[in-house]
Amino acid sequence: MTTHAKQQLLSGVRITSLATLASRVLGMVRDMATAALFGLAAGGVMDALVVALRIPNLFRRMFGEGAFAASYLPVLTAQLDTDRQAAWRLASVAFSWLAAVLVAVVLLGQLVCLWAYGLWGDDPQAKLLITLSATLLPYMIFICLAAQAAATLHALSHFTMPALAPVMLNLCWLIAVWGVVPWVTDDKHAQAHVLAACILVAGLLQFVMQLPPLWRQGFRFDYDFSAARDSLREVCQTMLPTMLGLAVTQVNTMLDSLLAWGLAAPGPAATLSLGAWGSVSYPMRQGAAAAVYYGERLYQFPLGILGVTVATVIYPLLSRHAARGNHRRLANDLTLGLRLVCFLALPATVGLMLLGTPIARLLFERGEFTANDALRTGRMITWYAAGVWAYCALPVLVRGYYSLGDHRTPVRIGLIAVGLNLGLNLILVWPLGELALALSTAAAAGLQAILLAWLFSRRAGSLGWTALGRTIFQTGCNTAAMAAGCLGVGRLVEFNSASTSGRLLAVVVPLLVGGVVYLSAAALIRSRELQLLLRRK
Numbered sequence: 001m002t003t004h005a006k007q008q009l010l011s012g013v014r015i016t017s018l019a020t021l022a023s024r025v026l027g028m029v030r031d032m033a034t035a036a037l038f039g040l041a042a043g044g045v046m047d048a049l050v051v052a053l054r055i056p057n058l059f060r061r062m063f064g065e066g067a068f069a070a071s072y073l074p075v076l077t078a079q080l081d082t083d084r085q086a087a088w089r090l091a092s093v094a095f096s097w098l099a100a101v102l103v104a105v106v107l108l109g110q111l112v113c114l115w116a117y118g119l120w121g122d123d124p125q126a127k128l129l130i131t132l133s134a135t136l137l138p139y140m141i142f143i144c145l146a147a148q149a150a151a152t153l154h155a156l157s158h159f160t161m162p163a164l165a166p167v168m169l170n171l172c173w174l175i176a177v178w179g180v181v182p183w184v185t186d187d188k189h190a191q192a193h194v195l196a197a198c199i200l201v202a203g204l205l206q207f208v209m210q211l212p213p214l215w216r217q218g219f220r221f222d223y224d225f226s227a228a229r230d231s232l233r234e235v236c237q238t239m240l241p242t243m244l245g246l247a248v249t250q251v252n253t254m255l256d257s258l259l260a261w262g263l264a265a266p267g268p269a270a271t272l273s274l275g276a277w278g279s280v281s282y283p284m285r286q287g288a289a290a291a292v293y294y295g296e297r298l299y300q301f302p303l304g305i306l307g308v309t310v311a312t313v314i315y316p317l318l319s320r321h322a323a324r325g326n327h328r329r330l331a332n333d334l335t336l337g338l339r340l341v342c343f344l345a346l347p348a349t350v351g352l353m354l355l356g357t358p359i360a361r362l363l364f365e366r367g368e369f370t371a372n373d374a375l376r377t378g379r380m381i382t383w384y385a386a387g388v389w390a391y392c393a394l395p396v397l398v399r400g401y402y403s404l405g406d407h408r409t410p411v412r413i414g415l416i417a418v419g420l421n422l423g424l425n426l427i428l429v430w431p432l433g434e435l436a437l438a439l440s441t442a443a444a445a446g447l448q449a450i451l452l453a454w455l456f457s458r459r460a461g462s463l464g465w466t467a468l469g470r471t472i473f474q475t476g477c478n479t480a481a482m483a484a485g486c487l488g489v490g491r492l493v494e495f496n497s498a499s500t501s502g503r504l505l506a507v508v509v510p511l512l513v514g515g516v517v518y519l520s521a522a523a524l525i526r527s528r529e530l531q532l533l534l535r536r537k
Contacts, residue, residue: 019163020309024301026170028363031297033177034195036367038188040294040376041287044125044266045188049195050293051261052132054254056140059105060147071238072148074319074403075231076155081320084218086231091152092221093228094235098148102141109137125266128189135196142203149210152219155316161213162312165206172202238407252421252444253296256437259425260288280430287373288434295380295438298359299388302348307392310337311399318403327404334400335464336532338393338453339471343529345392346472347479347518349385354486354514355507356382362503380438387442390449397452409455417448471529478521485517486510 038046072094079087113134120126150162176198181191225232263272265282273279314337321330352359357378365374398410421444428436457463489510496502522530 019160020166023163023166023170026167026174027297028301030170030173030177031294032363032366033174035294035364035369035373037177037181037191038290039287039368039370040290040373041285043188044286045128045192046293047261047264047287047289048125048129048132049192051257051289052129052136052196053199054257055109055133056136056143058251058254059102059140060143071235071402071407073151073155073315074323074405075234076152077316077319078323079231080155081323085222086227087155088219089222089224089228090231090235091148091219092223093225093232095145095148095221096223097232099141099145102144106137106141110134113137128192129261132192132196135193136199139200139203142200142207146203146207146210149207149214153210153213153217154312156217157316158213158217159313161210165210168205168209169199169202172198172205238402238405251418252441253292255418255422255425256292256441257289259429260284260292260434260437263429264288283430284434287376288437291373291376291380291434292437294360294364294377295384298352298356298381299384299391302345302352302388303391306344306348307341307395310340310392311395314396315399315403318400322403322405330400330403331463334396334456335468337396337400338463339468339529340533341392341396342389342468342471343475343522343527343533345389346475347482347514348392349388350479350483351486351511351514352385352388353382354483355510356380356385358497358503358506358510361497362500362507365503376434379435383435383438384442386439387445390442390445393449394445394452397449397456400456401452406459409459410452413448413451413455416451417444420444420447474522474525474527475529478518478525478527481521482514482518486514489513 034046038049040046072090076087076090079090113130117127117130120130146165150165153159153162173195176195180198181194184194185191263282264284264286266286270282271279272282314333317333318330321327321333357375360378360381361371361374364377365371401407401410421440424440424443425436428440432439453463457465490506493505493509495506495509497506519530
């Protein structure tokens with residue numbers, strides 16, 4: 001890697017990490033406010049809201065941040081290096097066609113919701129889910145267009161505004177929960193619909209706020225389909241396999257949410273009918289889908305700051321190496337990305353597992369969110385967190401394949417991961433309940449990451465296994481010291497979990513001690529990854 005390229009990579013990581021950190025902190029505040037408003041299990045409102053929101057978020061990952069953006073960015077990057085006018089034509093045509101496809105999908109989705117309402121509209125829980133889904137479906141149009149705008153800015157090495165765009169969603173959500181929703185109505189079902197409408201507004205603003213920096217970078221809307229046809233065809237040819245490859249974790253979590261909603265007992269004495277085979281007890285209770293949501297939100301905190309950040313910044317660089325046929329530099333830079341992910345994500349994995357329940361109590365236990373709700377959520381956080389290292393590595397690994405134009409291998413491995421996740425869910429859900437959903441997702445992600453790294457090294461270009469192994473060993477030792485520090489503080493000091501200050505100390509003190517121990521150990525052994533992240537040039 002050249003000095004300029006490395007400087008660009010590390011600078012982008014720092015900028016995107018800080019902006020994403022701000023967004024994630026606001027996201028945590030928004031989830032705290034939402035938990036206090038709706039609780040976990042009361043009336044099943046939160047279950048229906050999070051499942052309805054999964055649908056547009058899944059499309060965002062597949063069409064926006066996932067398939068379309070990942071297929072579109074390498075083509076756009078190559079054109080920006082040679083002919084900027086052609087690049088703007090491609091971007092204009094891509095915006096237009098993506099919008100048209102999304103509108104068609106939304107209209108089809110509304111018809112499905114109408115059909116489902118006719119079948120299950122008499123069931124209050126099904127009715128709530130269907131109407132919320134119909135309200136939130138148009139959100140996918142705005143959020144996917146915002147993701148394409150972000151991908152265009154990434155190709156121009158502009159990372160700040162795309163990283164800040166999610167802040168708008170969190171701000172609108174908070175304004176809705178704290179001001180609009182309580183002012184409009186006291187009915188929980190109606191409050192969920194008002195919140196859904198505010199989310200639509202936030203999606204539109206996320207797209208619009210990225211247009212000014214695009215204009216300053218020279219973009220002008222220039223729809224010329226005949227001129228951009230070949231480039232768009234190249235994007236579309238790789239979109240379907242890319243869609244499946246990048247969205248595996250989201251598909252797994254979507255399945256978790258649907259199973260949590262469908263297999264949760266609607267009442268204390270409810271049983272699940274198996275037709276001619278009789279009936280069985282439900283394996284989960286109401287609130288399981290909300291627990292999955294909050295567990296995912298917590299593990300996505302390090303994923304968004306670490307894995308997605310490194311993948312976002314390194315992808316244009318990998319694409320340039322691949323376009324120039326320099327596979328050696330591509331493998332070296334991918335190895336560097338994995339080393340940075342390992343250095344950051346392994347301690348995040350262990351720390352979140354150790355502090356899952358204290359974090360859930362600190363963030364959510366207030367208002368309608370009870371102590372039992374916090375305990376259920378804490379357990380979900382702990383088991384989802386077991387796969388944080390894999391969740392963070394996957395975006396980097398998958399983009400390594402896509403930069404080479406290999407879209408089939410991530411799909412094949414991804415389908416294996418989806419099958420494993422679903423199989424483990426069905427096998428473990430009755431003995432383990434809702435915890436089986438988190439454990440299955442973490443196990444599937446771990447297997448997916450290991451297989452992708454191994455196959456990339458065999459087929460595309462050897463990764464720097466010596467350097468990567470050294471990083472894993474050193475980081476593992478440092479993380480063990482960090483865990484010992486966290487556990488030691490927990491045993492030496494008893495915190496009053498009944499008070500807010502006690503809950504805060506139960507999280508902050510072990511977190512600070514663990515962080516100091518980890519960074520001190522890394523500095524003591526002169527960790528190369530720490531030096532790279534701290535280096536200004």
